[in-house]
Amino acid sequence: MAMMLASSARARRSAHEEVTIGHCIRQAAGGKPWLEKTLWGLRDQEAGWIGAEVANSNGTHDLGPLQINSWWVGKIAQRLRQPPQNVHQWLRYDACFNAAAARWIFLSGISVTHDYWKAIGVYHSPTEWRQTQYAASVANHLRRRYGLGIFRPPEVPH
Structure with missing residues (x-):
């Protein structure tokens, strides 16, 4: 019975976290619907959670729901004129700060690459082959969440 209650509490916490x-x-x-869908694609790919700090093999960590790489902490801290330790905590524990940082990273990628899918890849890695694999995986997540029509242009009413 105790295990069922703990599992139920975790499920409620998880559902509440997803709403947040x-x-x-x-x-x-x-x-912007296209940007919201993009962020959901990144979220589904990354599958992080509030409070997440996942170690990577290169010594960095992925933080929070959209798994922002800790490499970004210094850049974000400098841009916001905030101490890096604050930014690190906010990325881990503040879902809205984490999502806003993901938006900034992705849109920065678009401004540099001028290419939606390249920017998706840049969100993940500076390495081209990793970018390509990552973008394909995010595309699959977008198809699962929004259906096959996600990549068709909207129909124009006559």
Whole structure:
């Protein structure tokens, strides 16, 4: 019985966390449906959680729901004129800060590459072959979440 109660509490906490993350993704997208879908694709790919700090083999860590690499902490801290330790904590524990950082990283990638899928890849890695694999995986997550029509242009009413 105790195991069932613990499992139920975890499921409720997880469901509440997903609602929170969803709210933060919508907020970060700023009313742009294409950006909201993109952030959901990144979220589904990364599958992080509030409080996450996952070690990588290169000594960095992936932080929070959208698994922002700790390599970004210094850049974000400098841009916001905040201490790096604050940014690190916010990326881990503040889902809305994490989603806003993911938005900034992705949109920065677009401004540099001028290519949606390249920017998706850059979100993950500076290495081209990893970018390609990552973008393909995010595309699969987008198809699963939104259906095969996700990549078709919207129909224009006559």
